[in-house]
Amino acid sequence: MAAVTTAERPTITAKDFQGPVDPDWCPGCGDFGVLNSLKKTLAELGKAPHEVITVSGIGCSSNLPGFIHTYGMHTLHGRSIPVATGLQLANHDLTVVVTGGDGDGYGIGVGHLIHAMRRNVNLLYIVMNNEIYGLTTGQTSPTSLIGMQTKSNPEGNLDMPLNPLAMAISGGATWVGRGFSGEPKQLGQLMKAGMEHNGFSLLDVFSPCVTYNKDQTYPFFKERVKKLEDNGHDPSDWRQALEKAFTWSDEEIPIGLFFENRDRPALHETEPVLRKGGPLALRPLGISPKQGQALVDKLM
Amino acid sequence: MSQFDLKIAIGGAAGQGIASVGNILAWIFARRGLHVLAYNAYQSIIRGGHTYLTIRTSDDPVTTHGDTVDILICLNQDTIDRHLVNLRAGSFVIFDEDKIKPGDVPDGVQVCGLPVKDLAKNPTNKRLSNTIATGAALYLAGFDIDPLVDSLEKQFSRKGPEVVAENLGSAQAGFDFAREHFSPLAGEIPDKRPGLPVISGNDALAMGGAAAGVKFYCAYPMSPATGVLHWMARNGPDLGIVVRQVEDEIGVITMAIGAAHAGVRAMCATSGGGFALMTEGIGFAAMTETPIVVINVQRAGPSTGVPTKTEQGDLWQMLGASQGDFPRIIVAPTDIADCFTTIPEIFNVADKLQCPAMVLTDLLISEGTGTVDPGVFKWDQKIDRGELITTSNGSNGDGPYLRYKITDNGISPRAIPGLDGYIHVAASDEQDENSILISDEFTNPLKRQAMVEKRGRKMASAKAMIPAPQLEGSPDAGLTLLGWGSTKGVLREARALLEADGVAANHLQIKWMVPLHDEEIMAILSKSKKVFIIENNYSGQFARYLRSETSFMADGHIRKYDGEPLQPHHVVDGVKELLKGESTLYVPTHEIMV
Structure with a gap:
């Protein structure tokens, strides 16, 4: 990958990220807004499509890598994060964007998510959170509210909804935000900040499912969301961030940048092999006969 | 002797x-x-x-x-x-x-x-x-x-x-x-200086990885495979190998696949229980055509089983790992030195065929420690990455890049992410040549058939990449001792002891399980009047596999499944018993209570 200077670059627009096929999401799905914002943000940051890899799990929103013109990996259900971790460590020159839904990331994949946060892998994880399982035709998700009736819980959900933002703040994520696909301008700003952040960025996005979630709809969020930046929130204060993460009422559901820690280096900057030298994938393979002989000498 | x-x-x-x-x-x-x-x-x-x-x-x-x-x-x-x-x-x-x-x-x-x-x-x-x-x-x-x-x-x-x-x-x-x-034991002690290196099978596997050019190793601790992780963690930083301990084996294999997809050689090791968690990842590697090497150091199962005891009980787990029908490579190294040699060999096969490759050892040889001929450690091995594209002049030059291009041998040139002109998506869903999904609304039975066949065709060239098994002893001995993987050493000694007792036998040890050199094996076995299969499991996993591939049925079986390895006299006693013709199965009793 020869370095291309800014002067040599053709101007990049959102159209350069136009995927080979149109999304197969239901008309009105919140994921359209996320995809549009992502394409615009990548263009705004001047990323060339081949410098970016989108990695996803399984679910409606995880089909996104097929709808955008970047490198992509559409992985197993819940496993986008470890795959993306391996990719990022093997080539830290790539811009790694992980996309998926709440079932994928907060349900089956939550065991990986919490550890990726601890590791501070440099990537942006966008979770299109619709509080329901869509592709499997409407079952309770880890973020479904108590009492929500679905095909898998016709009597109403009994389980406490997972709080992804509080989990991320306490879990070691160094950038934690929440957007709403009905607020595209702020969503784009959050994506840009999350991508520019050096470390693990979790961007939870209210992305309403118009087909299966009749509770958390566009109007539901429009009436309740309040932007953190309008209310003097300090994202460097984890106590404030946690308090806002636990705020959820008919009067206020906060969106915006909750928490940011700029001091902690990303994993590839502290890992002993990666902290010096270029991307692992471009380094020569094997070890020298001298190194090999030293290993054998240790066995004598 | x-x-x-x-x-x-x-x-x-x-x-x-x-x-x-x-x-x-x-x-x-x-x-x-x-x-x-x-x-x-x-x-x-x-x-x-x-x-x-x-x-x-x-x-x-x-x-x-x-x-x-x-x-x-x-x-x-x-x-x-x-x-x-x-x-x-x-x-x-x-x-x-x-x-x-x-x-x-x-x-x-x-x-x-x-x-x-x-x-x-x-x-x-x-x-x-x-x-x-x-x-x-x-x-x-x-x-x-x-x-x-x-x-x-x-x-x-x-x-x-x-x-x-x-x-x-x-x-x-x-x-x-x-x-x-006291008087010492009689006999001169030979002096054979210079000295020999001493190594465990797990360390040999890890060193083999270094020789093969592994750049990314990750694992979750599990006996008896943890030694590979320890060696890698100790030596990785000096050798330019990134070593990561991961939260579980699902994370291990998917992280290794991510690294492999980015273009490095990636390896991981576990035991049977961890491998069970990895199985969905094996299919993911197969579908995305990502070369990956996974080591399973077998211990006695099922479930937690006997964590510190040996068994050859995971063959069918490897054969059947993950849903679907796809090409894979499985190899069972036959001794400690072979643990080193096998890793560069299998990486070349995996890279050329772009498929998951599995190494099946067991506690006996992985935790076993011994001297090896220093000539085994070769550091200038041929690293053959197959059809891998790692540089770009800004375009594929030959029309749009098709990651899963349908070819005669089923192998499609693989570009690493980051190259201008080779953008593609690798998906766990079935996809067309151009990596557009055909699993959902675009489903097309003809395209699906073509992709299944494309992947399947890769195995046609696999056998030529690996050596066929070689018979030890006279082809006309009349009796063949047939084993696989780690039992080579004990069968070799048992054959010598039998010969000293006047029982002529030859010995065939199988290392490459998939692909299996069925014709070569049958050419050898057809010359024997009797074939006894010896293995460290209850149900005769290799005997069943050989039968499924060749219709061959052995004349007798020696099977041990108490957690301890076979000793030479177990095999000698078993052969003599089976030769009486009164039974087709001999199960030795371990005499040492450990």
């Missing part, structure tokens, strides 16, 4: 320093250029229990820890109670007579009780009783004290001159006591 063949066993509780006695002896033997093999029978506890290390040395290569013991060192009462019965006339038993009482001693066994309290310079240092016993053992084996002095100085120099002096004094006291009271 060799003139010089010495077997020493050391028994005690975990935490009593058995491994350090074993290491000292192995170092002394190997430095003299003698071959060594050690097998440790132990349990899943950190302190207590019963640990029993057998170490065998000879001027010929040692392929199995053998049947008998010449010198038994007992570090606790339990050891003498359990193992005295296994000794034969002429052998020695060494113990601290202040603390340990021998029971009924078999005829001819020489009892070497050491007055440790009198001999020890520092009776409060418990470890010194090991050193006293080691000194005595070395005299009884016919060695001089000098190599033990060198070894102790090497081992304890870090701890200061006092500790060195204490240990040297204790070793000399044990050596002298034995010299005053």
Whole structure:
């Protein structure tokens, strides 16, 4: 990958990220807004499509890598994060964007998510959170509210909804935000900040499912969301961030940048092999006969 | 067979320093250029229990820890109670007579009780009783004290001159006591210097990875595979290998696949339970056509099973790992040296075929430690990455890049992410040549069929990439001992013992399980009047696999599934029993209670 200077670059627009096929999401799905914002943000940051890899799990929103013109990996259900971790460590020159839904990331994949946060892998994880399982035709998700009736819980959900933002703040994520696909301008700003952040960025996005979630709809969020930046929130204060993460009422559901820690280096900057030298994938393979002989000498 | 063949066993509780006695002896033997093999029978506890290390040395290569013991060192009462019965006339038993009482001693066994309290310079240092016993053992084996002095100085120099002096004094006291009271075992000890390297199978697997150009290794700790992780963690930073401990084996394999997709050679190791978690990832590697090498160090299952005991019980797990029908490579290294050799071999096959590749070892050879011919360690091996595109001039140059292009041999040129002109998506969903999904609304049976066939065609060229198994012994022996993987050494010795008893046999050991050289194997087996399959499992997993691939049914089976490895006499007794024709199955009983 020869370095291309800014002067040599053709101007990049959102159209350069136009995927080979149109999304197969239901008309009105919140994921359209996320995809549009992502394409615009990548263009705004001047990323060339081949410098970016989108990695996803399984679910409606995880089909996104097929709808955008970047490198992509559409992985197993819940496993986008470890795959993306391996990719990022093997080539830290790539811009790694992980996309998926709440079932994928907060349900089956939550065991990986919490550890990726601890590791501070440099990537942006966008979770299109619709509080329901869509592709499997409407079952309770880890973020479904108590009492929500679905095909898998016709009597109403009994389980406490997972709080992804509080989990991320306490879990070691160094950038934690929440957007709403009905607020595209702020969503784009959050994506840009999350991508520019050096470390693990979790961007939870209210992305309403118009087909299966009749509770958390566009109007539901429009009436309740309040932007953190309008209310003097300090994202460097984890106590404030946690308090806002636990705020959820008919009067206020906060969106915006909750928490940011700029001091902690990303994993590839502290890992002993990666902290010096270029991307692992471009380094020569094997070890020298001298190194090999030293290993054998240790066995004598 | 060799003139010089010495077997020493050391028994005690975990935490009593058995491994350090074993290491000292192995170092002394190997430095003299003698071959060594050690097998440790132990349990899943950190302190207590019963640990029993057998170490065998000879001027010929040692392929199995053998049947008998010449010198038994007992570090606790339990050891003498359990193992005295296994000794034969002429052998020695060494113990601290202040603390340990021998029971009924078999005829001819020489009892070497050491007055440790009198001999020890520092009776409060418990470890010194090991050193006293080691000194005595070395005299009884016919060695001089000098190599033990060198070894102790090497081992304890870090701890200061006092500790060195204490240990040297204790070793000399044990050596002298034995010299005053006993005659050593008869026979000259050959001097074969220069020395030989000593290594465990797990370390050999890891070093093989380094030789193969592995750049990314990740794992979750699991016995008996953890040794690979430890070697990688210790040496990775100096060798440019990124080593990561991951939250679970699902994360391990998917992280390795991500790294492999980015273009590095990635490897991971686990045991059967961890491999079970990895299985969905195996299919993911197959569908995205990502080369990846996964090592399964088998232990006795199912479930948690017997974590510190050996078995060959995971063959069908490997054969059937993950849903769907797809090409895979499975190899079972046959000894410690082969653990090293196999890894560069299988990486080349995996890279060329762009498919998951699995290495099936077991506790016996992975935790087994022994000398290997230093010529085994080759560092200038051919690294063949197959059709891998790692540079770009800004375009594919030949129309749009098709990651999954349909080709005659099923292999599609693979570009690493980051290159201008090669953008593609690798998906776990079925996809067309151009990586557009055909799994959902675009489903097309003809496209699906074409992609299944494209992947399947890759196996047609696989057999030519690997060597066919070779028969040991005369093709006309009439009887073939057939084994796979780690049993090579014990079958080789069993064949020699049988021949000494007038029973002619040859020996065929299978290493590459998938692809299987079915025609070559059948050409060999068809010349034998009788074929006995010997394996370390209950249901005859290899026998069933061979039958499924070739319709061949063996005449007899020797199967052991008690957690301990086969010893030569188990095979010899089994062959003789099966030859009577009264039964087609022989199950040996393990005589040593460990």
